[in-house]
Amino acid sequence: xxxxxxxWLTGTLxxxxxxxxxxxxxxxxxxKTVVIDPGHGGKDPGALGYSxxxxxxxxxxxxxxxxxxxxxNFPDVNVIYTRDKDVFVELHERAxxxxxxxxxxxxxxxxxxxxxxxxxxxxxxxxxxxxxxxNLAVAKKENSVILMEDDYVDHYDxxxxxxxxxxxxxxxxxxxxxxxxxxxxxxxDNQFEQRANxxxxxxxxxxxxxxxxxxxxxxxxxxxFLTNKNEEAYLMSDEGTTCMASAIFRAFKEYKxxxxxxxxxxxxxxxxxxxxxxTEDASPVFKVQFVVMKTNMPELxxxxxxxxxxxVEKTENNLYRYLTGNFKDYNEAVKLQNTLKAKGIKDAxxxxxxxxxxxxxxxxxxxx
Numbered sequence: 001x002x003x004x005x006x007x008w009l010t011g012t013l014x015x016x017x018x019x020x021x022x023x024x025x026x027x028x029x030x031x032k033t034v035v036i037d038p039g040h041g042g043k044d045p046g047a048l049g050y051s052x053x054x055x056x057x058x059x060x061x062x063x064x065x066x067x068x069x070x071x072x073n074f075p076d077v078n079v080i081y082t083r084d085k086d087v088f089v090e091l092h093e094r095a096x097x098x099x100x101x102x103x104x105x106x107x108x109x110x111x112x113x114x115x116x117x118x119x120x121x122x123x124x125x126x127x128x129x130x131x132x133x134x135n136l137a138v139a140k141k142e143n144s145v146i147l148m149e150d151d152y153v154d155h156y157d158x159x160x161x162x163x164x165x166x167x168x169x170x171x172x173x174x175x176x177x178x179x180x181x182x183x184x185x186x187x188x189d190n191q192f193e194q195r196a197n198x199x200x201x202x203x204x205x206x207x208x209x210x211x212x213x214x215x216x217x218x219x220x221x222x223x224x225f226l227t228n229k230n231e232e233a234y235l236m237s238d239e240g241t242t243c244m245a246s247a248i249f250r251a252f253k254e255y256k257x258x259x260x261x262x263x264x265x266x267x268x269x270x271x272x273x274x275x276x277x278x279t280e281d282a283s284p285v286f287k288v289q290f291v292v293m294k295t296n297m298p299e300l301x302x303x304x305x306x307x308x309x310x311x312v313e314k315t316e317n318n319l320y321r322y323l324t325g326n327f328k329d330y331n332e333a334v335k336l337q338n339t340l341k342a343k344g345i346k347d348a349x350x351x352x353x354x355x356x357x358x359x360x361x362x363x364x365x366x367x368x
Contacts, residue, residue, distance in 0.1 A: 001113070031256040035068060035079040035098040037108040037210065042088025047113035049226030049236075055111040056086065058235050058272065062223065065245035077256075081254050095213030105255075106183065106218035107248065108210055110142060113227045120231045121199035122192045123222040126181040127212055128205025142208055142220070180217035181350060183258075183361055187251035188221060194301035196247040198224065221248065239301060261331075282355060284364035286333035287323045290340055290348040294322050306343060323351070330365060 034080040038059040040046030047054025048075045060083070067079040080101050082094040096263040098106045112123065159204040185203045223244050225232040292306070296312050300322070304310075327333040333350045340348040352364035 019355050030260045031104045033080065033101050033103045034105045034107065034252070035080045035082065035101060035103045036063045036067050037082040037094050037098075039107065040237045041083050041086055044088055047111050047226050049111075049232040050111075050117065051228045051232065053111075053226050053232050053236050056115075056243065059225075060086065061241045062245045062248075065241060066107070066109075066248050066252075069249040072186045073249075073253070074256070076231060078249065090154060090208045092213055098218075098354040099213075099215050103214075103216050105252070106211075106216055108208075108218070108220040109248075109253075110220060110222050112222040112225045114225055115227075117227055118230065120203040120225045120228040120368050123201045124185040124189045124203045124223055125205070125206050125208060125211070125220040125222070126178065126185050126209060127218065128178070142210070176348065177217040179349060179361060181219055184217060184358070185219045185253045186362060187221065187254050188248055191247035191251045192244075195250065196243050198244075198247075228336075239362070283328060284359070285313060285331050285353045286325070286327045286329075286364070287351055288325045288333055288337045288340060288348050288351070289321050289323050289351050290345050291322045291348075293320050293322065303344065305360065307340075323332060330361070 038056075040056035040059060042056075042058065046059070048054060063081065064084065067081060070077055080097065080103065082097050083089050094108070095106075112119075146302070182203065189203050191199055192198045194274070208220050209219055224235050226232045226235065231344050235244070273344050290310075291300075292315075296314070297320075300307070300310075310322050310324045314321060315321060325333055325336045327336075330352075332351070337348045337350050350361065352359050354362050354364060
């Protein structure tokens with residue numbers, strides 16, 4: 001079998017300034033565009049439920065309600081749907097819609113199914129290599145839609161959604177937006193469990209082609225199992241779709257507020273610092289990851305000339321993360337991140353460490 005490694009599209013593109021004017025820091029770095037992707041549609045019904053439900057109908061209802069809530073509460077946010085009616089949209093086109101719009105967030109909405117009628121609960125996925133056969137099965141099911149597409153071999157470089165071996169490519173993904181994706185995914189998961197009173201099956205990583213093709217923080221939401229009689233009835237009800245859409249909206253609102261709480265002032269430049277110090281202090285340290293490479297390079301190209309000092313961290317997948325900055329204040333790290341983005345390093349994002357161990361931003365900011 002011939003394997004072709006797909007190129008990972010990295011970095012959210014900065015919005016262009018309007019002719020004759022300039023963008024404020026909020027315009028550059030806020031959550032200004034969100035793409036909502038109701039899964040399946042048209043000739044692709046998606047999962048079929050215990051009785052009469054179809055995944056494509058439920059995802060559309062939830063997606064439209066979510067978009068309505070965002071527009072009503074944040075009129076400055078551009079809400080884009082990959083579909084707003086019962087039509088078939090190819091997976092690569094769903095991602096392309098988000099990429100063309102320079103979206104700041106991509107939310108793909110789905111429903112689950114299982115051979116076991118007792119399976120129920122929500123799941124949230126971010127892009128990555130599956131850690132269980134169950135997660136792989138979910139990815140295979142959602143990716144199988146590409147077989148309905150014309151010329152799918154060309155669109156996905158020969159990727160076979162039914163081949164377990166084909167999923168090795170997701171172990172090579174250099175996901176510049178993993179931390180942000182996990183952050184919003186955790187917020188959705190918490191809202192489902194704490195506010196919507198749904199059973200949480202957790203946040204997972206798996207190889208979803210629609211997430212692979214997007215170039216911004218992206219999540220795939222499984223609302224529940226249509227093969228479970230009670231959960232299907234809930235998701236078919238107006239109350240159920242409203243509650244699930246409201247939960248995703250509250251997570252979006254929380255994420256948007258967090259991202260925009262520390263917008264840099266105009267004219268901020270990269271602060272030249274010495275090599276970041278190692279510390280055994282229990283307090284968190286924030287750094288900015290700006291690129292991932294397959295090799296450990298002592299010097300970087302001209303694109304990174306403004307970064308005088310950096311450190312390199314080897315990953316478990318034998319890749320190398322390049323980091324700069326060493327801050328106790330999260331807001332200072334965000335300022336550096338945004339400055340690097342403004343200077344063309346679009347893959348920069350904040351990461352956190354405690355006692356030398358990498359942790360999520362949520363864990364780092366949590367009060368002991």
